[in-house]
Amino acid sequence: MASINTNVAAMTALRSLTATNSALTQTQERISTGLRVATAADNAAYWSIATTMKSDNSALSTVQDALGLGAAFVDVAYTALDEAKNIVTKIKDKLVAAAQPGLDRAKIQTEVTELQAQLGGMSGAATLQGQNWLSVDSSAAGYNATKQIVSSISRAGGAISVQTISINTSSMVLFDSNAAVAGVGILDGYRNGTTGAIYAVQPAVPAATDFRLANINISALTDSTADLATLDGYIKGADRAITEMAAGATALGAAKARIEIQTSFVSSLMDAIEGGISQLVDADMNEESTRLQALQVKQQLGIQALSIANGSSQSILRLFQ
Template sequence: MASINTNIAAMTALRSLTSTNDALTRTQDRISTGLRVSTAADNAAYWSIATTMKSDTSALSTVQDALGLGAATIDVAYTALDEAKNLVIKIKDKLVAAAQPGLDREKIQTEITELQSQLKGIADAASLQGQNWLSVDSSAAGYTATKQVVSSIARAAGTISVQTISINTAGMVLYDNSATADGILDSMRDAATGAVDPAGTFNIATLNISALTDSVAHMAILDGYIKGADRAITDLAAGATTLGAAKARIDIQQTFVASLKDALEGGISQLVDADMNEESTRLQALQVKQQLGIQALSIANSSSQSILSLFK
């Protein structure tokens, strides 16, 4: 039935054209943003998962920064500790040379004193971002010998937690300003064995040979100094080994975090990114469909005009 009140063909054509325009708008949005899920309305489940994964990816970027700072702190401490070891070796060499009868030990002590000053300067300078692991005050409020480096994040049952790498610095402290504790260089040592002993008579930081003579008693003291320097070198090497192991672990963790971040970003892409090949093909198809819809609507609208010919 032909009617001037209701144009069924035009209504159908309009609904089809509206649907095509909506699909075309969505496709254009996907092409312009590169996302097929950009809001929760597009796909609530995928959007929620991707949002959580994006949050974790951002947190992993912060973890990478923390690992870099931790590695730099270790590098500073290791460099200073290694140089301190070399200086103590030089002190030991001077002490061995001083064991030769007839040498001017006062002049040798002048050199040793300079080395001792250099050791203190190195320890005090081994600081990064306010952290110094070699020259400390263990009696200070909040001090702890176990240092923490943020290493990763973990998510379990919807709850996120921060993971850390612990580094025990107690065995690498060179100087400790506490009245109840000492570092490797300012610890009192036994006069006979050179071992750390609170009741000892000397330490590497302040030992002085200028007044020693060639007497048997003084040579025994000098021998204790040599043994003390040798034990200090062993302690310094152990501290450097601890730092080296921690640095190696951080390097491994940095590689893992980078790989984990890449994996998360890949997962996010699978959930929300648009396939540009598919979208470009769909766009062209919809544009053709839109043109056909406009033409169909035009034909449907013009059909009412044909009724006028019946009255001529």
């Protein structure tokens, strides 16, 4: 039935054209943004998952920065500790030379004193961002010998947690200004005058033969049996200190290797998460460009169909001519 009140064909063509225009607009948005899911309205579930993943990826980027800073802390401590080991080796060499009877030990002490001063200055300078792992005050409020470096984040049951790498620095402390125990570092801790071993628990009243490497003085030592025994204890103490510092440097080296491995892992993890996000929300540009061309053709055909449908009403006028 032909009607001048209702043009069903035109209405159908208009609905089809409107749907085509809507799809064309959506496709154009996907092409311009590169996203298949740009808002929660596009796909609420995918958008929510992708948003959480993006948040975690951003946090992992911060973790990378923390790992880089942690590596810097380790490098500073390792560099200073390794140099301290070399200086103590020089002190040990001077002490061995002083064991030769007849040498002017006062002159040798002049060199030893300079090396001791270098140890103190270098340990104090091994600071980064206000942290010093080699020269500490264990009596300070909040002091903790175990340092934490943020290494990653994990999510379980929707709850996020921060993971860390722990580095125990107690074995590598060179100077400790804790007045209550008169120093417990490798260089300022009291050592047994016979064996050169550092006391695990510092004596409240050191024995007359106990000594600290940071302030040994051989200028007054003679060739007497007692003085030579004292010098022998100093040599043993320096040798033990070298071994102790080597152990501390080994711990730092192991920590640095772990940080490097973790840094590589975090980088790979970020790439994997980025790939997952892309799979959820990114548009397939090949598919969208093909779809765009098809919709443009469909739009042109829709416009033509609507024009034809609207034109059909004009044929009714011919009946009245």
